[in-house]
Amino acid sequence: CTNAPNTEEDAANIVVGFSQSGTESNWRKRHTESILDELGKEGYEVLYRNGFMNQDRQIQDMRTFIAYKVDFIVFTPIVENGWDAVLLEAKDAGIPVIIVDRHIRTKEEDLYLTHIGSSFKAEGNRAGLYITNHFQNSSQSTVNILEMKGLANTSPTNFRSEGFMEVISRDSRISITASLEGDFIRSKAKDVFRNYIKENGWEDIDVLYSHNDEMTLGILEIMEENGIVPGQDIIIVTIDGQAEMIENLRAGKVNSVVECNPNAGWYVRNTIKRYLNGNTIPDEIYMPETVFSDKGNLDSIPPRDY
Ligand code: GYE
Structure with missing residues (x-):
């Protein structure tokens, strides 16, 4: 120097x-x-x-x-x-x-x-741990997860997926059944999610794992418009910890907020x-x-x- x-x-x-x-x-x-x-x-x-x-x-x-x-x-x-x-x-x-x-x-x-x-990998691990713990004593034979990913070719997206998979793969009942790309943007995630639901309906989603709060906020709107009770009908894990999401956690609309x-x-x-x-x-x-x-x-x- x-x-x-x-x-x-x-x-x-x-x-x-x-x-x-x-x-x-x-x-x-x-x-x-x-x-x-x-x-x-x-x-x-x-x-x-x-x-x-x-x-x-x-x-x-x-x-x-x-x-x-x-x-x-x-x-x-x-x-x-x-x-x-x-x-x-x-x-x-x-x-x-x-x-x-x-x-x-x-x-x-x-x-x-x-x-x-x-450590984006640690964030993914923490998200996965919430899910494996939550379903540990459940009698459900399968747990289907919809993953809303962030922007492609970015380390938070890659590591958040990798860290999450690492943990959920320990329980053979739990798997990601759909993986969508919302680019970390609320409006994009909302569109992509709405299209997915049009084609596939709600039956297959036990869990939403979303790579950031903005995308989660968009998806929450769609759930509420459709009479789905977030946090109960669908277990939700989201990453970031924006003030609004902490309020949603307190209100029981999301189940776990992994802080970034x-x-x-x-x-x-x-x-x-x-x-x-x-x-x-x-x-x-x-x-x-x-x-x-x-x-x-x-x-x-x-x-x-x-
Ligand atoms: O999670 C998200 C933002 O790169 C870790 O980018 C960051 C992510 C963060 O848009 O909200």
Whole structure:
């Protein structure tokens, strides 16, 4: 870290380019605010760009940061693949890149300083555990699950599926009978789900496993329109933990909310500070998260503003 600025005066002039993938969920909006707030507290200048869920746009945004000669790039990739060229450009320009939230796959070495995010696999495991526990003593001979996946070619979608399968496969009665793609977007999930129901009806769904709260909110509307009692007729496990979903959990409309922690800002701020002070940065930084369910203490869930 010989070329890292290390006086307080230098640090005050730090410019950070922040390329966010989009604004598709309340979770995402909180994630953005958290990073902007914390970097602001440190007195860094932040150039923020919203990628509007478009990879080319995010690549353009990062090229702008490189041309501007920012000191750091904070980058929240929309998908896993296709970033090597722009990250090589950042590397050649000597700009450290901090990847936040979703993971990337690269063919080149050392394209970024660190990755800060959740263990999406652990989230999938927690979702699966709720289901295996729930049906443990049930006399049902089969448990059919409809999975509403997030966006394809993203690590939360892949790991949330993998972690979930790992756990439910321990009980041979339990299986995923339909897997749909809702892209983490409420309106998309609603359309896809409605079409599925038109073709297949409701009989085959014992459980809904949804990769994020926004999609769950869309599906809840369809259930209620059709006289299905969510949380009873269909057991629901959802990921994120937005305030509205915690209310639904308290109201018994969903059964388990697996938390995904959007508050990455402090970790990003701390990583930049430590880097500027010449400390070694770990390759992977996991953020703490938990799970809430109708089998736990609903009064002790910390309040949230997203
Ligand atoms: O669960 C979802 C958001 O990438 C982990 O993206 C994130 C996911 C989060 O749209 O709500």
